[in-house]
Every structure is written in C-alpha cells, then in structure tokens.
Amino acid sequence: xxxxxxxxxxxxxxxxxxxxxxxxxxxxxxxxxxxxxxxxxxxxxxxxxxxxxxxxxxxxxxxxxxxxxxxxxxxxxxxxxxxxxxxxxxxxxxxxxxxxxxxxxxxxxxxxxxxxxxxxxxxxxxxxxxxxxxxxxxxxxxxxxxxxxxxxxxxxxxxxxxxxxxxxxxxxxxxxxxxxxxxxxxxxxxxxxxxxxxxxxxxxxxxxxxxxxxxxxxxxxxxxxxxxxxxxxxxxxxxxxxxxxxxxxxxxxxxxxxxxxxxxxxxxxxxxxxxxxxxxxxxxxxxxxxxxxxxxxxxxxxxxxxx
Amino acid sequence: xxxxxxxxxxxxxxxxxxxxxxxxxxxxxxxxxxxxxxxxxxxxxxxxxxxxxxxxxxxxxxxxxxxxxxxxxxxxxxxxxxxxxxxxxxxxxxxxxxxxxxxxxxxxxxxxxxxxxxxxxxxxxxxxxxxxxxxxxxxxxxxxxxxxxxxxxxxxxxxxxxxxxxxxxxxxxxxxxxxxxxxxxxxxxxxxxxxxxxxxxxxxxxxxxxxxxxxxxxxxxxxxxxxxxxxxxxxxxxxxxxxxxxxxxxxx
Numbered sequence: 001x002x003x004x005x006x007x008x009x010x011x012x013x014x015x016x017x018x019x020x021x022x023x024x025x026x027x028x029x030x031x032x033x034x035x036x037x038x039x040x041x042x043x044x045x046x047x048x049x050x051x052x053x054x055x056x057x058x059x060x061x062x063x064x065x066x067x068x069x070x071x072x073x074x075x076x077x078x079x080x081x082x083x084x085x086x087x088x089x090x091x092x093x094x095x096x097x098x099x100x101x102x103x104x105x106x107x108x109x110x111x112x113x114x115x116x117x118x119x120x121x122x123x124x125x126x127x128x129x130x131x132x133x134x135x136x137x138x139x140x141x142x143x144x145x146x147x148x149x150x151x152x153x154x155x156x157x158x159x160x161x162x163x164x165x166x167x168x169x170x171x172x173x174x175x176x177x178x179x180x181x182x183x184x185x186x187x188x189x190x191x192x193x194x195x196x197x198x199x200x201x202x203x204x205x206x207x208x209x210x211x212x213x214x215x216x217x218x219x220x221x222x223x224x225x226x227x228x229x230x231x232x233x234x235x236x237x238x239x240x241x242x243x244x245x246x247x248x249x250x251x252x253x254x255x256x257x258x259x260x261x262x263x264x265x266x267x268x269x270x271x272x273x274x275x276x277x278x279x280x281x282x283x284x285x286x287x288x289x290x291x292x293x294x295x296x297x298x299x300x301x302x303x304x305x306x307x
Numbered sequence: 308x309x310x311x312x313x314x315x316x317x318x319x320x321x322x323x324x325x326x327x328x329x330x331x332x333x334x335x336x337x338x339x340x341x342x343x344x345x346x347x348x349x350x351x352x353x354x355x356x357x358x359x360x361x362x363x364x365x366x367x368x369x370x371x372x373x374x375x376x377x378x379x380x381x382x383x384x385x386x387x388x389x390x391x392x393x394x395x396x397x398x399x400x401x402x403x404x405x406x407x408x409x410x411x412x413x414x415x416x417x418x419x420x421x422x423x424x425x426x427x428x429x430x431x432x433x434x435x436x437x438x439x440x441x442x443x444x445x446x447x448x449x450x451x452x453x454x455x456x457x458x459x460x461x462x463x464x465x466x467x468x469x470x471x472x473x474x475x476x477x478x479x480x481x482x483x484x485x486x487x488x489x490x491x492x493x494x495x496x497x498x499x500x501x502x503x504x505x506x507x508x509x510x511x512x513x514x515x516x517x518x519x520x521x522x523x524x525x526x527x528x529x530x531x532x533x534x535x536x537x538x539x540x541x542x543x544x545x546x547x548x549x550x551x552x553x554x555x556x557x558x559x
Binding site: 188190191194198200212213 | 359361364389390392393396397399401403404405406407415416418419420465468469472
C-alpha cells in the first residue's frame with residue numbers, strides 16, 4: 001500500500017481527539033439529564049403516592065384549606081388541603097414582582113440611558129453585591145427590622161405575606177434589574193438615533209422605542225425574578241409566620257409551599273401520609289418552576305419572531 | 308439665484324484632539340440634491356451629522372464655526388434641538404425601522420408631536436408611503452412588522468417615516484450602500500421625485516450615484532472640502548487635480 005493511502009485509511013490523531021471530546025461532552029450531558037430525570041422521578045413517585053396510596057383526592061388537595069396531615073377528620077379522611085400554601089406562595093411571588101418591577105426598570109433605565117458612568121461605577125457593584133448576600137441574612141434582617149416595623153404600623157404579629165413580600169422584593173430586585181439592564185443594552189443604538197432624528201426627546205425615545213424594543217427581555221427578567229421568589233425558602237420562612245392557614249389579609253401569619261417543606265420534611269417518617277403530602281407540595285413546586293421556565297422560553301420566542 | 312437653506316462657514320470638528328473637519332464652507336440651495344462624495348473617513352458623514360446635531364450624542368466632540376438653517380444658528384445655546392431635528396430629517400446607512408408595524412413606524416414622528424387624530428394619521432401614512440414609492444407594496448399589510456420587509460423596502464419605510472414629519476431638509480447618509488442595485492435605483496428615482504418639495508443632501512460612496520441624481524457635488528478628502536460645484540461641471544471638468552484623480556478612479 002502506498003503511504004498516502006495508508007495515511008488516509010488510518011485515523012489521524014486529531015480525529016481521535018475529536019472523538020474523545022465528543023464522548024466526554026456526551027457523558028457530561030447525559031449525567032445531567034439522568035440527574036434531572038432521577039429528581040423528577042423521585043419527587044413524582046413520592047408526591048403521587050399521596051393520591052394513589054393514600055387515596056387523597058387531587059382536587060381536594062388543591063382546593064381544601066385545612067392542612068393537618070397527621071389528624072384525620074370526622075369522616076376519617078386525611079386533611080391535606082394545600083390551598084393556604086398555594087395562595088401564600090403565589091401571593092408573595094406576584095406581590096414582590098409587582099413591587100420590584102417598577103423599581104428595577106427605573107434603576108435599569110438610569111444605569112443604561114441616563115447615567116451609564118455612574119451606573120457602571122456604583123450601581124453595578126451594588127447590585128452584584130445584593131445578589132451575593134445569602135438568603136439567611138435577608139431573612140434575619142426581615143425578622144429584626146421588617147416584621148417589627150409592620151407590627152408597629154399595622155398591628156398584629158407583623159408576620160405574614162406583607163413581610164414576605166418586602167424581603168422577596170429586595171431579593172429579586174437585583175435579578176430583575178440586571179436582566180433589564182442587559183435587555184436595554186441589547187437595544188441597538190440605531191433605534192435611539194432614528195427616534196432622536198425624528199425629533200424625539202430623550203424621554204420619548206426611552207419610553208416609546210427603547211422600552212418597547214426591550215420588552216421581551218424585561219418580561220423574561222420579571223419571570224426569572226418570580227421563579228426565584230417562588231422557590232425561595234429560608235428568608236420567607238423566617239418572616240411569614242408559618243401558619244398553614246388561609247391568610248385573611250396581608251399581615252396575618254401564613255405559609256408558602258417552601259416554608260412548610262423546610263419546616264416539616266425533617267419531622268416526618270418516610271412513607272407516611274405526612275411525608276407523602278410534603279412530597280406532593282415539592283412536586284407542585286417542581287411543576288411550577290417548570291411552568292416558569294416554559295413561560296420564559298415562550299417570551300423569548302415571541303421576542304425573536306418580531307425581529 | 309436660488310435660496311440658500313443651509314449655510315456653513317469655517318466648520319471645524321474635533322474628536323478629542325483629532326481634527327476631523329478642518330474648516331468647511333458649504334451652502335445648500337433649496338429644492339436641490341447635493342451629493343457629498345469622497346473616500347471612507349474623509350469626513351463627509353461627520354459633516355452631514357453636524358447639520359441635525361446628531362454628533363451631540365458622541366462624547367468628546369467639539370464643533371466650531373457658523374452653521375445656519377435659514378437665519379437660525381444651529382449651534383446657538385438656545386437652539387431647540389428637538390425642533391431642529393423635525394425640520395432637518397435624517398435617513399441612515401442601515402435601514403433602521405423600529406420593531407413595530409409599518410403604520411406605527413410611519414406615524415412615529417407625528418405621534419411624538421402629539422398628533423392623535425386617526426384620520427390625520429391615516430392620511431399621513433398614505434401620503435408619505437406614496438411619496439416614498441412603497442405604498443403599492445405595503446398598502447395591504449400596514450399592520451405587519453416593518454422588520455418583515457426586505458432591506459430596500461425597509462429603507463423606503465424609513466424615508467416615509469422622515470417624510471411624514473414634513474421636514475424642510477432631508478439628510479441621507481449612504482442610504483443605498485446596504486441595498487441591491489434594483490432597490491438603489493428605486494430610491495434614486497424617488498429622490499428625484501422628491502426634489503421639488505425638499506432640500507436633499509446625500510452622502511454617497513458611489514460617485515456614479517452622485518452623477519446620476521445630484522445637482523451639486525461636494526468632494527471631501529481628509530477632512531477638507533476639496534471642490535464644490537455643479538455636478539455636471541465637476542464630473543466633466545474638475546478644477547482640482549485631486550478631484551480628477553478620485554473621479555477617474557486613481558484612488559479611493
């Protein structure tokens with residue numbers, strides 16, 4: 001065989017390296033997929049046991065408001081109504097997003113459009129710092145500052161959805177702000193130039209072109225913030241009061257899916273109804289974060305289609 | 308003798324310490340197309356952007372000289388930049404429609420000015436899209452995104468957007484350099500139609516385009532205005548050696 005043919009038939013060193021690289025990345029990605037699938041399977045198998053093994057009705061799980069898995073009611077049925085936690089979780093999530101969004105958009109406009117120098121020098125580091133603070137610190141500040149303040153102003157214990165909203169507002173503010181900043185920075189300069197050249201003032205340009213063009217990105221930021229608020233456990237648990245009751249108002253003690261999970265999961269026996277019911281809450285959490293993810297993707301796609 | 312709409316005397320522009328324009332004297336007549344040609348980096352676009360103060364957006368720029376729109380000093384401290392830009396519209400090199408519908412793009416400037424009346428807006432859309440020679444192509448899809456159009460159509464929508472504000476002067480910064488020859492021809496024909504109503508100043512890379520459509524041509528080189536004359540005269544009998552070299556393709 002002539003040497004050229006031999007060389008062509010033999011696999012080269014770089015071809016082998018390529019193959020090896022592919023294998024390594026395939027291994028990594030399949031590991032991640034397996035872990036995610038295993039988590040889903042585990043949570044689902046435990047969480048669904050409440051409905052299949054313990055014969056709890058799905059609808060009553062979602063709609064009843066008495067959460068007391070250890071005690072059966074007069075008819076001997078388990079009392080696992082998750083409505084108070086669902087209301088609590090959605091309550092703090094939506095309220096904190098509603099409060100945080102205007103602040104985040106305002107701060108982001110200041111950082112990108114009005115004073116980019118100061119934004120880069122002062123605000124950017126502050127926001128990065130806020131992201132890095134552990135949630136227990138937020139919870140502690142909430143416990144020692146926000147709760148007493150609410151107690152002082154509105155009466156009651158001070159624990160409740162309002163306190164949770166305040167703490168989560170500060171926690172998601174940096175997330176939403178920095179994603180809004182990215183979205184505003186991604187608006188091409190020529191949109192701004194075109195608007196100014198047509199006789200637009202700076203404010204008209206920001207409100208009518210820049211914000212409108214950045215809207216998908218801003219919405220994605222808000223949903224990210226909501227996903228974070230929905231999943232936050234520790235800080236919320238410290239200020240919400242942890243009463244598995246349907247809240248009457250914003251300052252009555254309440255609970256969220258995560259706060260009930262963290263306080264309860266260590267105190268129940270694996271396989272019991274109490275334990276299974278908590279897994280059902282976890283499954284609900286998992287499905288919700290999946291839903292948030294889908295919403296984010298959907299918004300991203302909508303934004304792309306417009307381009 | 309035609310009326311002068313824009314006059315400029317001894318215009319210097321500095322980017323930091325770099326002098327990008329070194330004393331330009333240039334006047335523009337009403338209802339004429341003036342072309343500005345020259346190799347890349349000669350200062351022709353920079354000069355164009357002086358006329359509606361778009362250079363204000365760039366930090367570190369210093370402009371001296373006397374630039375007037377009719378009798379008004381464009382760079383006087385009390386000049387209303389927003390009002391100036393309504394009188395001196397601009398079309399950019401890259402078609403840059405907003406990511407809105409065609410309709411919303413065209414009425415953008417009017418809405419900024421506070422026009423809300425639906426019939427006025429509708430009429431303005433039709434008139435300006437017709438002037439921009441694109442009405443027939445888009446009249447059935449005014450509420451589709453302007454970004455779904457081709458590059459040449461986008462550029463004509465951008466021109467319609469400027470026309471809707473009814474400026475006196477239209478600045479065009481290489482409006483066809485990103486377009487195919489057919490779209491370029493359409494835009495050139497449209498500019499010839501618009502000449503009777505507007506004063507048009509166009510920067511172009513393409514000297515054939517300048518010779519086809521302009522009444523006057525200004526040749527820039529390294530921040531200087533080398534020659535400014537009637538287009539026919541300049542292309543047939545250039546006075547300066549540099550102009551002759553550039554027009555005959557010896558450099559640039």
